[in-house]
Amino acid sequence: MSEQVFPTPVRKLPTGIASFDVIAKGGLPEHRTTLLSGTAGSGKTVFAAQFLAAGIRDAGEPGVFVTFEESASDIRTNMRSFGWDMEGWERDGKLAFVDASPDPDIEVIESGSFDLGALLARVQNAVRKVNASRVSVDSLGAVFSQFSDQSIVRRELFRIASALKGMGVTAVMTAERTNDYGPVARFGVEEFIADNVMILRNVLEDENRRRTIEILKFRGTDHQKGEFPFTIIPGSGLVVIPLSAIQLRQKSSDVRVSSGNAELDTMCGGGFFRDSIILVSGATGTGKTLTVTQFLAGGAAHGERCLLLAFEESREQLFRNAIGWGIDFERMEREGLLRVVCDYPEVAGLEDWLVSIQSIVREFKPQRVALDSLSALERGGTVKAFREFVIGMTSFIKQQEVTGLFTSTTATLMGGSSITETHISTLTDSIILLRYVEMFGEMKRGITVLKMRGSLHDKGIREFMIDKRGMHLGRRFRNVTGVLAGTPVHVSPGDLERAWSEHEGDAGKRRRSSDRG
Amino acid sequence: MSEMTGGPLSHYVLRLYITGKTSKSEVAIANLRRICNEELRGQYELQIIDVLEHPQVAEDDKILATPTLIKRLPPPLRRVIGDLSDKHKVLLGLEVRPDAATPGPAPDQP
Numbered sequence: 001m002s003e004q005v006f007p008t009p010v011r012k013l014p015t016g017i018a019s020f021d022v023i024a025k026g027g028l029p030e031h032r033t034t035l036l037s038g039t040a041g042s043g044k045t046v047f048a049a050q051f052l053a054a055g056i057r058d059a060g061e062p063g064v065f066v067t068f069e070e071s072a073s074d075i076r077t078n079m080r081s082f083g084w085d086m087e088g089w090e091r092d093g094k095l096a097f098v099d100a101s102p103d104p105d106i107e108v109i110e111s112g113s114f115d116l117g118a119l120l121a122r123v124q125n126a127v128r129k130v131n132a133s134r135v136s137v138d139s140l141g142a143v144f145s146q147f148s149d150q151s152i153v154r155r156e157l158f159r160i161a162s163a164l165k166g167m168g169v170t171a172v173m174t175a176e177r178t179n180d181y182g183p184v185a186r187f188g189v190e191e192f193i194a195d196n197v198m199i200l201r202n203v204l205e206d207e208n209r210r211r212t213i214e215i216l217k218f219r220g221t222d223h224q225k226g227e228f229p230f231t232i233i234p235g236s237g238l239v240v241i242p243l244s245a246i247q248l249r250q251k252s253s254d255v256r257v258s259s260g261n262a263e264l265d266t267m268c269g270g271g272f273f274r275d276s277i278i279l280v281s282g283a284t285g286t287g288k289t290l291t292v293t294q295f296l297a298g299g300a301a302h303g304e305r306c307l308l309l310a311f312e313e314s315r316e317q318l319f320r321n322a323i324g325w326g327i328d329f330e331r332m333e334r335e336g337l338l339r340v341v342c343d344y345p346e347v348a349g350l351e352d353w354l355v356s357i358q359s360i361v362r363e364f365k366p367q368r369v370a371l372d373s374l375s376a377l378e379r380g381g382t383v384k385a386f387r388e389f390v391i392g393m394t395s396f397i398k399q400q401e402v403t404g405l406f407t408s409t410t411a412t413l414m415g416g417s418s419i420t421e422t423h424i425s426t427l428t429d430s431i432i433l434l435r436y437v438e439m440f441g442e443m444k445r446g447i448t449v450l451k452m453r454g455s456l457h458d459k460g461i462r463e464f465m466i467d468k469r470g471m472h473l474g475r476r477f478r479n480v481t482g483v484l485a486g487t488p489v490h491v492s493p494g495d496l497e498r499a500w501s502e503h504e505g506d507a508g509k510r511r512r513s514s515d516r517g
Numbered sequence: 518m519s520e521m522t523g524g525p526l527s528h529y530v531l532r533l534y535i536t537g538k539t540s541k542s543e544v545a546i547a548n549l550r551r552i553c554n555e556e557l558r559g560q561y562e563l564q565i566i567d568v569l570e571h572p573q574v575a576e577d578d579k580i581l582a583t584p585t586l587i588k589r590l591p592p593p594l595r596r597v598i599g600d601l602s603d604k605h606k607v608l609l610g611l612e613v614r615p616d617a618a619t620p621g622p623a624p625d626q627p
Contacts, residue, residue: 105594107596115582119580122572147598
């Protein structure tokens with residue numbers, strides 16, 4: 001029993017595409033070939049080039065790029081936008097191209113049987129020349145279109161794939177698919193490099209493009225399962241958003257920070273927790289932006305850096321509003337305590353927003369981040385993409401030891417919940433509801449702390465007023481019920497008396513259940 | 518178009534790429550020699566390149582398949598891939614019509 005022999009485990013080669021290595025649990029299987037299949041425009045060439053670029057730049061591993069589709073000079077030009085100086089690497093002997101792209105000016109006639117011996121010799125020559133440990137082949141489908149005899153091409157590609165294995169290189173071969181959800185690849189190429197298969201998708205959903213990467217299989221080794229959203233950004237290339245990898249690694253802190261409003265702090269049991277996410281939900285005009293403004297001012301008052309991501313109001317509007325509540329955003333900015341990012345949510349996809357917000361946070365290192373509002377961002381993508389954005393955003397913020405305040409706009413003026421909330425309420429640590437309450441022919445505002453993870457808090461629904469110095473919390477709405485549902489019913493003092501005495505006897509159980517109903 | 522410059526300058530410059538001394542390579546070489554002797558009346562230069570020995574030359578010429586026959590001169594550049602067993606297609610690639618293949622009187626042997 002003790003003599004049990006385990007086969008050598010498949011080793012992984014870290015690609016250097018950091019976010020990809022997370023979902024690949026270390027990288028690509030070393031000394032093997034991985035098939036990367038995707039529809040047109042799904043990012044195959046970028047991945048193939050980045051695999052080499054990351055190797056050359058970050059790992060000191062030279063590479064060979066075999067291109068069947070675009071010419072080498074096109075690829076050099078296209079990849080410059082990602083900051084990859086392929087020409088320089090070629091000069092330094094770190095990168096070699098095997099340009100097997102078709103020449104439209106030369107007519108090719110087939111007469112009798114042939115093989116791809118010349119191609120193989122060129123690949124071997126290039127690998128030898130730069131002492132490559134990485135090879136990218138882009139793309140297999142383009143080889144088939146250059147020759148009429150497909151069976152020869154299939155056989156020859158198989159030969160090349162096994163030759164690559166023999167050379168000890170780690171390779172990525174791209175292949176076309178006609179459909180984002182269908183057979184792995186055209187021409188049956190997966191038959192000969194079926195050990196490792198990855199799929200890139202670029203799906204049109206509700207008028208939004210959604211890019212995902214999925215590792216279908218890594219033979220003999222582990223990887224994360226499912227589709228992971230990614231985005232392609234200038235200057236960096238492909239960035240994968242590894243949702244599940246970052247989800248449960250956050251530490252939680254019991255350090256309290258001020259909400260910027262002493263009365264609200266008291267309601268929350270002493271302030272917000274640092275490293276927590278607070279969701280403020282309310283109809284338009286209930287005071288969400290005020291809550292945000294106070295939150296930022298509260299941070300700045302303690303010398304904390306604050307980041308405001310504003311998607312609803314213009315910079316001028318935000319600054320004017322703040323002045324109206326006695327808060328000077330401009331001074332905070334001058335002191336380096338505030339940065340305001342103000343943009344239309346539609347200018348970029350949600351994945352791009354996530355990546356760019358992350359880079360702003362890494363660079364500015366704020367202690368507080370406010371996002372106003374999630375509902376505006378929700379318009380920018382599918383439900384799935386939005387949920388992923390929120391997951392990515394919340395987990396990232398928690399990792400950075402930042403307090404996050406997100407707002408969400410309810411669809412109806414009175415009560416109700418927004419779609420935003422149903423998707424993210426479980427992800428947030430605290431939820432504060434702001435509601436309009438109609439009382440005796442007057443609109444009043446109500447505030448309640450619905451949830452405060454890990455802390456006692458005031459469970460009452462309190463009235464609040466807004467004036468030139470901001471938000472002021474008043475008394476509980478005592479003789480009214482159904483405030484949160486948006487259908488307040490006035491209760492006579494007698495009924496109220498009875499309700500309270502029942503409540504007293506029943507340890508609050510009934511009250512909680514009636515709250516939910 | 519077969520009567521271009523006429524005279525001894527009007528000959529064919531051909532290059533044949535092969536992978537090693539395999540039987541397929543031998544077949545291609547034999548086929549090509551036969552066709553050239555029959556149709557070009559010796560008015561040709563033939564260079565045979567083994568990609569295993571000269572991969573960089575294959576790289577520069579962007580060769581994928583072997584055997585590949587390249588007609589370098591006269592222009593335009595043409596490629597014929599395969600073991601050249603189909604004479605008709607080879608002639609098509611060389612732009613030689615069997616009946617009009619001889620541009621003027623030619624010597625019997627090169």
